[in-house]
Amino acid sequence: MKNRRNRILAAPYVGWMAVFVVIPLFLVVLYAFGFDSKEGFTLGNFTQIHQYAGIFANSFVLALFATAICLLLGYPAAYFLAREVPAVRRLATIIIMLPMWMNFLLRTYSWMSLLENTGLINRFLRAIHFFDLFGPEKGYFTMINTPGAVVLGMVYNFLPFMILPIFSVIDKIDNRVIEAAQDLGADSVTVFSRIIFPLSLPGVLSGITMVFIPSVSTFVISKLLGGGKTILLGDLIDMQFYGSTYNPHLGSAISLVMMVLVMAAMALMNRFGAGEEEAMLF
């Protein structure tokens, strides 16, 4: 099958990638430097960015929180899951994937019903007289329209992307390797810390990437659950293209800077991590 003539089959898609992947990214760079604008070539879009430093920081901090929580919840979940019998494992992967078939905007929207001041959670707590006993006096928790709600939305939406790659890596660990470690005198803690965890690192890295990148760039979650109070990078970019402050050149510059920062962060992480091996979600 490794026939050199078959290379020709890639030609249509190579052309496609050139037009729809490479050129668009190239355009982002060009626009960021003022291409197709009245001023012509300019660095102005980049010098303006410093005023959005707060939003950059906010986005990265919230995304980091969300990623850390996903890892803390997702790793044990994946690990426990991998130890189940095959039938349970198969069923569980389907159950974890299934919510993705429910529109993600709608799932996020549904959290509004839960988190509102008059939402289901507050109603439930009131029904069990929680507020009478412990306060606060206003009779509800403020959950919606807070940075916490935004982080919750991120965790909720992207948790499967943390569980699945870690699960698939742990699931593929050769049981004989673990038995060999036990044979050589390792107890279960050592087996985990010296064998399973290091071997599962590629899954962890790919999970972190798959949670962090959509978290840092989201604008839907911040709009729905942050109520416009928490402005993230995604909102900022969205505003430059569709919003009142229409300015695609500034939008491109912000996108470019975000992309570079994210790539740098991921490269840094991969250097400390296991390296090139990539775990697959599916």
Place this chain on the structure above:
Amino acid sequence: MKQRRIGSRVFNLLILLFLYAPIFVLIAFSFNATKSRSVWAGFSLQWYEKLFSDSRILDALWTTLLVSVLAAALATVLGTMAAIGFYSMRRRMRGVCMTINNIPMTNADIITGVSLMLLFSFAIVSFNATLGQLLGITFRMGFATLLLAHITFNVPYVILSVMPKLRQLDPNVYEAAQDLGATGWQAFWKVILPEIMPGVVNGALIAFTMSIDDFVISYFTAGSRVSTLSMEIYSMARKRISPEINALSTLLFVSVLLLLVIINIRQFRQEKAKARKDAVLRSNP
């Protein structure tokens, strides 16, 4: 030991509860008698009735399904061809191609969306100002650009799912087929394609799922004339989402659930039948 297993199961059940709580809420309120999203006012099917007369939502549903099916089909053809092509390349060339191929998957959706939007609007403006003016045609962003964008973000998933199947292939099967008299094409259709079929089908399914679930890239590339279900929901969400959407989502969710159940039961039965057959054959050859 047993204690720990119970502990881990409780933990995983809580995770599932977290993942499914909003979905249950959503489904429950699709049967609510009033428009409220948090106050239960009694059981009713009115939102299901209204759904089927709401042309706006049905249009969006139609657009979503059409773009998902078309994008998945075209991406599967393009991606399977590309995977075979990449596989046949020398290592360095393949490395370059795979790196570019991975860009749409590793990049944030918003960047893919924005970059495609810039491409489309730049191309359309340029065309309308030159050739379009001569011919009297004006293009606008719409279904075509939406489809192009969906194909672009779908192909990488198809390639990623076909590639391992190609690697698992015995390096000599293609030659074996030719050796037995098949031409290159026959060898491809009769041997290679059936052997990698599971990867191709899987790739098509992932592509379809990605298309159905996408919002961000559609939002930037569909223009103002067409909208997908996600975009429709987004525009409603700022005010208040009509429970009709809950009803529609419940229907979609239940159909996917049924589909998955059927597929899995069939798979399970086939595996069992095969195991039984092999066992019988092995005991009396």
Place this chain on the structure above:
Amino acid sequence: MAKELIRLSDCVMKFDDDIILDHINLYINNKEFLTLLGPSGCGKTTTLRIIGGFQTPTSGDVFFDGKRINDVPPHKRKINTVFQKYALFTHMNIFENVAFGLRIAKVPWDELKQRVEEALALVNLAGYGKRSVDSLSGGQQQRVAIARAIVNRPQVLLLDEPLGALDLKLRKDMQVELKRIQQQVGITFIYVTHDQEEALTMSDTIVVMNQGRIQQIGTPTDIYNEPKNAFVADFIGESNIIDGVMLSDGVVRMYGKKFQCLDSGFSPNEPVDVVIRPEDIDIVSPDQGQIHGVVTEVTFKGVHYDIIVDFKGFKWLIQTSDYSPVGAYIGVKIDPDGFHIMKKSQYSGQFGDYSSYSAEYDELNEEPGEQEAGDEE
């Protein structure tokens, strides 16, 4: 005399700057069992792939039945191949695997069914048609691969290390089986292996290759008894190879002593390589020995002992059923037909000294099936 069927004429194969085949000239007779034998990377698989049509030589010609076939694609050659790891089609059952070639050729159903069943019977798999490929053992998959090739009634069957993946016992059985099949169907087999024992057991003709060149062509007995150079002598069985000088016809000098041998045709006083097979050496008491040495190592091998004897710093391997303890001072006697005299070659001095010999070392060197250059960069 058998009729010539395939001829490789001055074939050269290069990948970038690597020379895989260096001016190969070879003819293969009809109905012959020919083995290409050599270590990995010697060019034997490339030679096979050129005959099968999967590779085209950089220069040189391939003739089949007198016609040049360089540009004939594999599917138009009357040649079929049994691949290294069988290359069975896992999405088809056994019957369909075997029927593949016939279906491509649009053979009518009745004939197809009959031929497939015959082929399956030939490889002792009658009644296995409906099974899946995965349900068969390695040896059975091997047989399916042979049936799939033979059912097309090729004039030549190419076999690329077909037994490499099987265990020792099964491999021995299959060697006998393959020879039987070849005689039963009466076609040419071209067989590639790095296992000298396999080659000696089955072949009519052995072609020993190394570094892209043919070292020797001959019958198994020729190759074993009259190796042309030190490489062949060492690769085929165990050999002690000692520097000597041919004094005159039938007289060779080594260790400063004259020995009787049967070889002739060398110029007087020509330096030569002297090959002595370990089993041709008799251990005798020191006073009866032609030369004397000290036993340094003894390994029990079941049928015989491997004894390493130090003769003035050069260690020999002797295979004998008589036990001699380590440290014993012994004499050895070699009959005139135990000497094989070879002209000096590029391989002189590289092989045939057992100073570093050990059984473990030998096993480590056994190659685990090769993948020759050319498929992947």
